[in-house]
Amino acid sequence: MSESAVKAAPAADVSVKAQNSQPVKAAGDAKDAKQTEGAAKDAKPAEGGDAPKKLSPAELKKQKAAEKQARRAQQKAAGPALKEQGSQQKDAQKQQKGSKQAPKDDKSRPIPVRRRPSQSSAPVTQTLKKEPKADAKQVGLFFGHLYSQPRKHSMAGASKDVHPAILALGLQYSSYTICGSTARMVAMLLAFKSLIASYQTPMGTSLSRHLIQLLGIQIEYLRDCRPYSITMGNAIRWLKDIIVKTDPSTPEIDAKRDLLDEIDMFIRERVTAADKLIRELAVTKILPGDVILTYASSSIVEQTLLEAHNAGISFSVIVVDSKPLFEGKTLARKLANAGLKVRYFLITGASHAIKDASKVFLGAHAMMSNGRLYSRVGTALVSMLANAQSLPVIVLCESIKFTEKVALDSIVGNEVAPAEELLSESERQNLLPLKNLLPKSHPASKEENDGEGSKPPVASDVLKWIDASKNLHHLQVLYDVTPAEYIDMVITEYGSLPPSSVPVVHRLRSEGEKQLFQ
Structure with missing residues (x-):
């Protein structure tokens, strides 16, 4: 082997090692390796038909970096034009889709708001101002539930x-x-x-x-x-x-x-x-010389007093009455026409009338299961006055008026009379001169100051004054509850019994009716 061949051997080894190390270094980036191979293939042959010059790894790296920078510069230069072109293509696609789906989407599209020419196209946010509500008039602190209907x-x-x-x-x-x-x-x-x-x-x-x-x-x-x-x-x-x-x-x-x-x-x-059995039993309780006091009017009490008078018993009657119905007036008139000696008192004079009485006869609207008497308002007052004077209080009541309900007060269950019945026509006339005493904030006073109240007031105006007042309201209940301790005896068709026996009689009567139906 010649000396030149021996010297060329190490160079050949170096070139082989360089070629072998090239794919090893480029293995980390597959993209760069492919681009390098493409660049090597596309390289022009040297003049004179010589083989292309092989590049070192450092030179390949510099070449790839230069190519990347050139591509980035081209993209930046053509960026706005490409974006505009892309947006135009998207708009065209949307229009094509919209034209195809127009019949389906018309129903789901919101209806455009029609505006006047003077109105702007900006959306208007409506802010509703809540007007302060006028304070509702209090119907009644304790009896408000009775005005529901x-x-x-x-x-x-x-x-x-x-x-x-x-x-x-x-x-x-x-x-x-x-x-x-x-x-x-x-x-x-x-x-x-x-x-x-x-x-x-x-x-x-x-x-x-x-x-x-x-x-x-x-x-x-x-x-x-x-x-x-x-x-x-x-x-x-x-x-x-x-x-x-x-x-x-x-x-x-x-x-x-x-x-x-x-x-x-x-x-x-x-x-x-x-009623016949109750009358016969109640007449035996009236003695000659008795003064029977009764409140308001009861049909069974009226029949008992008339039968005792027809039986020849000498006695007198005191009738205590109250508004709104003044039922005692009719009772006193009937008894007086029958020949009885009758005295008439209003509820305000009951404390004086009770001093002359010897017995108290009362009617009933109902007898409750706890022995309490539910009757015309004012009955409880008369019963308590009689109890204070140690007078016997006798209630005349048919068993059809017995109930299983229990009443502890006159508030939960009651009946309210119309407000206009609280003041009679004459009482309203007597209140007309008091119009000048109305407060200046009252609507009636304001109308008079404005010159609208030139007409003379009439009786019906009194009710309007009361209705217009915020802190004034008519309240008129028709019944009250008398505790059982103020009642001495309850006379029914089954005989005389204490108030505590009312639920027993009612139960026996109900059971007897059930057996009768069966």
Whole structure:
């Protein structure tokens, strides 16, 4: 081997090592290796047909960096134009899609708001100013729940299914033409008789089911005219039980006749016969020379006093009365016309009238299960005055007025009379001169200062003055509760008994009726 060949051998080894190290160093970046291979292939041959010159790794690195910088410069120079072109393409695609889906999207698109030419296109945010509400007038601190339903005074708004007899009865209730728990119950049952007599069962229904529904409509109308009494509630439950237990196979004519007979028997036994037994027993409590004090008016008390007078017993009567109904006036007039010696007092003079009395006879609206008496407002005052004078207080009450309810006060359950009945016509006339004493902030005073109150005031204006006053309200309850300790005796058709025995009699009576129905 020649000396030149030996010297070239190390150089060949170096070139081989360089070529072998090239892929090793470029293995970390596959992209750069491919670009390097492409650059080597595309390299032009040297002049004269010589082979391309091989680049060292450092030179390849510098070449790649230069190429990257050139590409970045081209992209920066052509960037805005490419963006505009891309956005135009996107808009064109959206328009094409919108034109295709136009029929479907028209319904889902919001309706554009039409504006006047003077209005700007900017969205308007409406800010609603809440006006301060006027303070509602306090109906009553303790009795506000009793004003929840206004009382009907006309047939307006009544259902077409309400019977004419019930319509007339409701107006008599609201105007106090028929007053007293027993009288209201009897009048209601007689009106129900008219309803049943003219009733015809519709096709496809039974008398027991349809008549109960029709009866509910009549009861609702009567309740709107005036809240029904305890006796009315007891009679309604009894009548519903009779109707429900009517045999469906019974012909309609026979079923109606049986119902009418049952109502007549109920009135005869629970009212007429019961009142007779109570009168006979109560007359024995009246002795010659007695002064019987009674409050307001009770039909059973009136019958007892008249029967004692017809029996020849010499006694006198003191009638204590109060507004709004002044029922005692009618009682005093009847007793005086019958020949009895009668004295009439208002509730304000009850403390003086009680000193001349020897016994107290009272009627009842209801007897509660805890032995308390629920009667016309003022009864509790008279009973307490009699108890302070050690006078016997005797309550005359039919068992139909007994109830399982318990009353602890006169607030939870009561009835409110219309406010305009609190002041009579003469009392309103007497209050007219007091208009000058109204405060300056009162609406009536403001109208007078503005020159609008030139007309002379009339009696009806007094109620308007009261309604316009924020801190003044009419309140007139009709009943109160008398504790059992102020009652000495309760006379019923079952005899004389203490107030504590009322729930026992009521339970026995209810059980007897259930056994009778079974």
